[in-house]
Amino acid sequence: MLEIHPVNNTYSEPIIDLILNIQQKEFNIPITIEDQPDLLKIEEFYLNAGGNFWGAFINGELVGTIALVKFDEKAAAIRKMFVKKEFRGKEYNIAQKLLEILIAYCHENRIDEVYLGTISVLKAALRFYERNHFGIIAKESLPVKFPVMSADNVFCFLNLKANS
Structure with a gap:
Protein backbone atom coordinates (compact mmCIF):
# COMPACT_ATOMS: atom_id res chain seq x y z
CA MET A 1 0.00 0.00 0.00
CA LEU A 2 1.36 3.41 -1.07
CA GLU A 3 1.64 6.23 1.45
CA ILE A 4 2.93 9.70 0.60
CA HIS A 5 3.71 12.20 3.33
CA PRO A 6 6.03 15.10 4.09
CA VAL A 7 9.48 14.14 5.36
CA ASN A 8 12.17 16.00 7.26
CA ASN A 9 15.80 15.60 8.35
CA THR A 10 15.06 12.32 10.13
CA TYR A 11 14.65 10.74 6.67
CA SER A 12 17.92 12.10 5.22
CA GLU A 13 19.72 8.74 5.21
CA PRO A 14 17.13 6.70 3.25
CA ILE A 15 16.56 9.68 0.93
CA ILE A 16 20.29 9.97 0.18
CA ASP A 17 20.53 6.20 -0.41
CA LEU A 18 17.60 6.24 -2.83
CA ILE A 19 18.70 9.31 -4.79
CA LEU A 20 22.43 8.55 -5.04
CA ASN A 21 21.72 4.98 -6.18
CA ILE A 22 19.52 6.24 -9.00
CA GLN A 23 21.86 9.07 -10.00
CA GLN A 24 25.16 7.20 -9.80
CA LYS A 25 24.41 3.54 -10.43
CA GLU A 26 21.41 3.66 -12.73
CA PHE A 27 22.18 6.75 -14.81
CA ASN A 28 25.96 7.12 -14.31
CA ILE A 29 25.61 10.78 -13.39
CA PRO A 30 28.85 11.94 -11.72
CA ILE A 31 27.18 13.55 -8.70
CA THR A 32 27.86 13.02 -5.00
CA ILE A 33 26.27 13.96 -1.69
CA GLU A 34 28.75 16.85 -1.55
CA ASP A 35 27.07 18.24 -4.67
CA GLN A 36 23.67 18.01 -2.93
CA PRO A 37 24.07 19.41 0.62
CA ASP A 38 20.32 20.15 0.67
CA LEU A 39 19.71 16.44 1.35
CA LEU A 40 21.43 16.80 4.71
CA LYS A 41 19.39 19.91 5.58
CA ILE A 42 15.86 19.18 4.35
CA ILE A 66 9.78 14.90 -4.67
CA ALA A 67 10.68 18.28 -3.23
CA LEU A 68 9.68 21.88 -3.75
CA VAL A 69 12.03 24.83 -3.22
CA LYS A 70 10.17 28.10 -2.94
CA PHE A 71 12.54 30.74 -4.31
CA ASP A 72 10.20 33.68 -4.83
CA GLU A 73 6.82 34.83 -3.55
CA LYS A 74 4.87 32.96 -6.22
CA ALA A 75 7.55 30.76 -7.78
CA ALA A 76 9.12 27.43 -6.83
CA ALA A 77 11.33 24.71 -8.26
CA ILE A 78 10.76 20.97 -8.27
CA ARG A 79 13.75 19.07 -7.00
CA LYS A 80 14.61 15.49 -6.11
CA MET A 81 11.90 13.75 -8.16
CA PHE A 82 13.03 10.13 -8.00
CA VAL A 83 11.25 6.77 -7.98
CA LYS A 84 13.04 3.49 -7.36
CA LYS A 85 13.30 1.51 -10.61
CA GLU A 86 11.15 -1.43 -9.43
CA PHE A 87 8.31 0.94 -8.56
CA ARG A 88 8.15 3.03 -11.74
CA GLY A 89 5.43 2.89 -14.33
CA LYS A 90 1.65 2.81 -14.58
CA GLU A 91 1.17 -0.08 -12.14
CA TYR A 92 2.18 2.06 -9.16
CA ASN A 93 1.82 5.55 -10.73
CA ILE A 94 4.04 6.95 -7.94
CA ALA A 95 5.63 9.78 -9.93
CA GLN A 96 2.20 11.04 -10.99
CA LYS A 97 0.86 10.91 -7.42
CA LEU A 98 3.95 12.72 -6.08
CA LEU A 99 3.58 15.46 -8.70
CA GLU A 100 -0.15 15.84 -7.97
CA ILE A 101 0.55 16.31 -4.25
CA LEU A 102 3.20 18.92 -5.05
CA ILE A 103 0.85 20.78 -7.44
CA ALA A 104 -1.95 20.73 -4.83
CA TYR A 105 0.51 22.17 -2.30
CA CYS A 106 1.37 24.93 -4.79
CA HIS A 107 -2.32 25.80 -5.26
CA GLU A 108 -2.89 25.85 -1.47
CA ASN A 109 0.15 28.09 -0.96
CA ARG A 110 -0.46 30.44 -3.90
CA ILE A 111 2.58 29.33 -5.87
CA ASP A 112 1.73 30.05 -9.52
CA GLU A 113 4.96 29.23 -11.32
CA VAL A 114 6.76 25.90 -11.11
CA TYR A 115 10.17 25.37 -12.67
CA LEU A 116 12.54 22.44 -12.77
CA GLY A 117 15.90 21.47 -14.10
CA THR A 118 16.80 17.99 -15.24
CA ILE A 119 19.37 16.16 -17.31
CA SER A 120 18.90 15.28 -20.98
CA VAL A 121 19.78 11.60 -20.40
CA LEU A 122 16.64 11.28 -18.24
CA LYS A 123 14.41 10.94 -21.29
CA ALA A 124 11.49 9.25 -19.50
CA ALA A 125 11.47 12.07 -16.95
CA LEU A 126 11.26 14.66 -19.72
CA ARG A 127 8.37 12.80 -21.36
CA PHE A 128 6.64 12.63 -17.96
CA TYR A 129 6.93 16.40 -17.44
CA GLU A 130 5.73 17.12 -20.97
CA ARG A 131 2.68 14.86 -20.40
CA ASN A 132 2.00 16.98 -17.32
CA HIS A 133 1.94 20.25 -19.32
CA PHE A 134 5.46 21.46 -18.54
CA GLY A 135 7.13 23.28 -21.41
CA ILE A 136 10.86 23.26 -22.07
CA ILE A 137 12.45 26.68 -21.68
CA ALA A 138 15.93 28.08 -22.27
CA LYS A 139 18.24 28.40 -19.29
CA GLU A 140 18.40 32.14 -20.03
CA SER A 141 14.61 32.34 -19.50
CA LEU A 142 14.79 31.09 -15.91
CA PRO A 143 14.07 33.58 -13.14
CA VAL A 144 17.21 35.11 -11.66
CA LYS A 145 16.56 33.45 -8.28
CA PHE A 146 16.04 29.94 -9.72
CA PRO A 147 18.40 27.53 -7.89
CA VAL A 148 20.28 25.94 -10.81
CA MET A 149 21.95 22.59 -10.12
CA SER A 150 25.29 22.20 -11.91
CA ALA A 151 24.33 18.89 -13.59
CA ASP A 152 21.05 20.21 -15.08
CA ASN A 153 20.98 20.99 -18.79
CA VAL A 154 17.23 20.95 -19.57
CA PHE A 155 14.76 23.29 -17.91
CA CYS A 156 10.97 23.19 -17.76
CA PHE A 157 8.18 25.53 -16.68
CA LEU A 158 4.54 25.13 -15.68
CA ASN A 159 2.24 28.11 -15.23
CA LEU A 160 -0.37 26.97 -12.68
CA LYS A 161 -2.55 30.03 -13.21
CA ALA A 162 -2.92 29.13 -16.89
CA ASN A 163 -3.47 25.40 -16.15
CA SER A 164 -5.99 25.63 -13.33
Whole structure:
Protein backbone atom coordinates (compact mmCIF):
# COMPACT_ATOMS: atom_id res chain seq x y z
CA MET A 1 0.00 0.00 0.00
CA LEU A 2 1.36 3.41 -1.07
CA GLU A 3 1.64 6.23 1.45
CA ILE A 4 2.93 9.70 0.60
CA HIS A 5 3.71 12.20 3.33
CA PRO A 6 6.03 15.10 4.09
CA VAL A 7 9.48 14.14 5.36
CA ASN A 8 12.17 16.00 7.26
CA ASN A 9 15.80 15.60 8.35
CA THR A 10 15.06 12.32 10.13
CA TYR A 11 14.65 10.74 6.67
CA SER A 12 17.92 12.10 5.22
CA GLU A 13 19.72 8.74 5.21
CA PRO A 14 17.13 6.70 3.25
CA ILE A 15 16.56 9.68 0.93
CA ILE A 16 20.29 9.97 0.18
CA ASP A 17 20.53 6.20 -0.41
CA LEU A 18 17.60 6.24 -2.83
CA ILE A 19 18.70 9.31 -4.79
CA LEU A 20 22.43 8.55 -5.04
CA ASN A 21 21.72 4.98 -6.18
CA ILE A 22 19.52 6.24 -9.00
CA GLN A 23 21.86 9.07 -10.00
CA GLN A 24 25.16 7.20 -9.80
CA LYS A 25 24.41 3.54 -10.43
CA GLU A 26 21.41 3.66 -12.73
CA PHE A 27 22.18 6.75 -14.81
CA ASN A 28 25.96 7.12 -14.31
CA ILE A 29 25.61 10.78 -13.39
CA PRO A 30 28.85 11.94 -11.72
CA ILE A 31 27.18 13.55 -8.70
CA THR A 32 27.86 13.02 -5.00
CA ILE A 33 26.27 13.96 -1.69
CA GLU A 34 28.75 16.85 -1.55
CA ASP A 35 27.07 18.24 -4.67
CA GLN A 36 23.67 18.01 -2.93
CA PRO A 37 24.07 19.41 0.62
CA ASP A 38 20.32 20.15 0.67
CA LEU A 39 19.71 16.44 1.35
CA LEU A 40 21.43 16.80 4.71
CA LYS A 41 19.39 19.91 5.58
CA ILE A 42 15.86 19.18 4.35
CA GLU A 43 14.12 21.39 6.90
CA GLU A 44 16.49 24.32 6.45
CA PHE A 45 16.63 24.15 2.64
CA TYR A 46 13.06 23.16 1.73
CA LEU A 47 10.61 23.61 4.60
CA ASN A 48 11.78 26.86 6.20
CA ALA A 49 11.55 28.76 2.92
CA GLY A 50 7.93 27.69 2.33
CA GLY A 51 8.53 24.59 0.23
CA ASN A 52 8.19 20.93 1.18
CA PHE A 53 9.71 17.49 0.70
CA TRP A 54 7.59 14.35 0.31
CA GLY A 55 8.43 10.68 0.48
CA ALA A 56 6.49 7.82 -1.10
CA PHE A 57 6.50 4.66 0.99
CA ILE A 58 5.35 1.12 0.27
CA ASN A 59 5.20 -1.10 3.35
CA GLY A 60 7.45 1.37 5.16
CA GLU A 61 10.14 1.39 2.43
CA LEU A 62 11.02 4.72 0.83
CA VAL A 63 10.45 4.23 -2.91
CA GLY A 64 10.11 7.80 -4.18
CA THR A 65 10.71 11.46 -3.43
CA ILE A 66 9.78 14.90 -4.67
CA ALA A 67 10.68 18.28 -3.23
CA LEU A 68 9.68 21.88 -3.75
CA VAL A 69 12.03 24.83 -3.22
CA LYS A 70 10.17 28.10 -2.94
CA PHE A 71 12.54 30.74 -4.31
CA ASP A 72 10.20 33.68 -4.83
CA GLU A 73 6.82 34.83 -3.55
CA LYS A 74 4.87 32.96 -6.22
CA ALA A 75 7.55 30.76 -7.78
CA ALA A 76 9.12 27.43 -6.83
CA ALA A 77 11.33 24.71 -8.26
CA ILE A 78 10.76 20.97 -8.27
CA ARG A 79 13.75 19.07 -7.00
CA LYS A 80 14.61 15.49 -6.11
CA MET A 81 11.90 13.75 -8.16
CA PHE A 82 13.03 10.13 -8.00
CA VAL A 83 11.25 6.77 -7.98
CA LYS A 84 13.04 3.49 -7.36
CA LYS A 85 13.30 1.51 -10.61
CA GLU A 86 11.15 -1.43 -9.43
CA PHE A 87 8.31 0.94 -8.56
CA ARG A 88 8.15 3.03 -11.74
CA GLY A 89 5.43 2.89 -14.33
CA LYS A 90 1.65 2.81 -14.58
CA GLU A 91 1.17 -0.08 -12.14
CA TYR A 92 2.18 2.06 -9.16
CA ASN A 93 1.82 5.55 -10.73
CA ILE A 94 4.04 6.95 -7.94
CA ALA A 95 5.63 9.78 -9.93
CA GLN A 96 2.20 11.04 -10.99
CA LYS A 97 0.86 10.91 -7.42
CA LEU A 98 3.95 12.72 -6.08
CA LEU A 99 3.58 15.46 -8.70
CA GLU A 100 -0.15 15.84 -7.97
CA ILE A 101 0.55 16.31 -4.25
CA LEU A 102 3.20 18.92 -5.05
CA ILE A 103 0.85 20.78 -7.44
CA ALA A 104 -1.95 20.73 -4.83
CA TYR A 105 0.51 22.17 -2.30
CA CYS A 106 1.37 24.93 -4.79
CA HIS A 107 -2.32 25.80 -5.26
CA GLU A 108 -2.89 25.85 -1.47
CA ASN A 109 0.15 28.09 -0.96
CA ARG A 110 -0.46 30.44 -3.90
CA ILE A 111 2.58 29.33 -5.87
CA ASP A 112 1.73 30.05 -9.52
CA GLU A 113 4.96 29.23 -11.32
CA VAL A 114 6.76 25.90 -11.11
CA TYR A 115 10.17 25.37 -12.67
CA LEU A 116 12.54 22.44 -12.77
CA GLY A 117 15.90 21.47 -14.10
CA THR A 118 16.80 17.99 -15.24
CA ILE A 119 19.37 16.16 -17.31
CA SER A 120 18.90 15.28 -20.98
CA VAL A 121 19.78 11.60 -20.40
CA LEU A 122 16.64 11.28 -18.24
CA LYS A 123 14.41 10.94 -21.29
CA ALA A 124 11.49 9.25 -19.50
CA ALA A 125 11.47 12.07 -16.95
CA LEU A 126 11.26 14.66 -19.72
CA ARG A 127 8.37 12.80 -21.36
CA PHE A 128 6.64 12.63 -17.96
CA TYR A 129 6.93 16.40 -17.44
CA GLU A 130 5.73 17.12 -20.97
CA ARG A 131 2.68 14.86 -20.40
CA ASN A 132 2.00 16.98 -17.32
CA HIS A 133 1.94 20.25 -19.32
CA PHE A 134 5.46 21.46 -18.54
CA GLY A 135 7.13 23.28 -21.41
CA ILE A 136 10.86 23.26 -22.07
CA ILE A 137 12.45 26.68 -21.68
CA ALA A 138 15.93 28.08 -22.27
CA LYS A 139 18.24 28.40 -19.29
CA GLU A 140 18.40 32.14 -20.03
CA SER A 141 14.61 32.34 -19.50
CA LEU A 142 14.79 31.09 -15.91
CA PRO A 143 14.07 33.58 -13.14
CA VAL A 144 17.21 35.11 -11.66
CA LYS A 145 16.56 33.45 -8.28
CA PHE A 146 16.04 29.94 -9.72
CA PRO A 147 18.40 27.53 -7.89
CA VAL A 148 20.28 25.94 -10.81
CA MET A 149 21.95 22.59 -10.12
CA SER A 150 25.29 22.20 -11.91
CA ALA A 151 24.33 18.89 -13.59
CA ASP A 152 21.05 20.21 -15.08
CA ASN A 153 20.98 20.99 -18.79
CA VAL A 154 17.23 20.95 -19.57
CA PHE A 155 14.76 23.29 -17.91
CA CYS A 156 10.97 23.19 -17.76
CA PHE A 157 8.18 25.53 -16.68
CA LEU A 158 4.54 25.13 -15.68
CA ASN A 159 2.24 28.11 -15.23
CA LEU A 160 -0.37 26.97 -12.68
CA LYS A 161 -2.55 30.03 -13.21
CA ALA A 162 -2.92 29.13 -16.89
CA ASN A 163 -3.47 25.40 -16.15
CA SER A 164 -5.99 25.63 -13.33
